[in-house]
Amino acid sequence: MELPPLAALLGSLLLCCAGLTKGLKITSTDQPMVEKAQGEKVTLLCTFTESQDDLGPLDVEWVLIPLDNRKKEQTIIMYSVDRIYNNYYEAMNGRVQFTNPDPRSGDGSIDILNLKSTDTGTYQCRVKKAPAVESQKIQLTVLVKPARTKCYIEGSQETGRDLTLKCVSQEGSPLLSYNWRKLTGTQELPATSLLNKDTGELSLKNASEEYSGTYTCVAANRVGTDDCFVVLNVTPPINTAGTIAGAVIGTLLGLFLLAFLVFCCCKKRKEKKYEKEVHHDIREDVPPPKSRTSTARSYIGSNRSSLGSMSPSNMEGYAKTPYNQVPSEDFERPSGQNPSFAPSKYDLAYKIHDITVV
Structure with missing residues (x-):
């Protein structure tokens, strides 16, 4: 009858001993996912408790598990044999x-400083x-805050037109x-406006002058915000007819001026070409005047050739009369003589005789 209470007591003792001899245990299990902004610092928790039965040296290792299963795990930092090794991951x-x-x-636990978007991944602590x-595994996601946000207007800023503010x-x-x-005036968006929060477009229908003012856009995600602003100035439409007429007149004047310049250039080029042609004709077509000496010599030569055909008997009468001078152009053509007058054969023979004697 006493065996059952004794057996229960022994069972209780065994359970207590089992609880005392329970091994190593990680206690930080409430951080499966962490989100942080780029440039910030994150702490990945890994706390643990030991047991008296754990007699070996303590090793704590952190590894980065790649998304691609074909790649190997990358050790980031390690504590082993009372030393820290943190140069595994460049x-x-x-x-x-x-x-x-x-x-x-x-x-x-470890701290990662100055987070980058490439630090996103699954980290595992091994004790x-x-x-x-x-x-224990922790999923780290590094988010980038909105930055370099730009605002601009698309469309005509005239009354009655449709336009879009983009961000x-x-x-x-x-x-x-x-x-x-809207930052000015009623600080409320126009009644006809339509906002798309995903694309950042604010459409304004049938714009009026009351729509004018300063508008701001705020871009946001889970880790930060960024903003920009734009000034809208809705004005009445301009006189398009006058603008078109002025543009046409200006174009015609420009074409006329261009045609006048072309005409002047062509005319000047023709004048230069004509002057060159006239100057060339004068130098090529007009021979230089002959000198008196060349005329006399040519005349003597021609007379000598004629003299060779004359007989001695025909020259006797001419040999008696002395004549020592070379005939000149004055002798060939006396003043008052008809230019068409030709000397007789006796005069020619007389002249040839005198030339021969000389």
């Missing part, structure tokens, strides 16, 4: 450290103390949302 050199310099206190091994952020992790509001 992309995080100088940006990762243990929160507690002595992880033996039961805190193996080893033989014979126990425990691990776009050149940086920022999705999902981005946009919101427009």
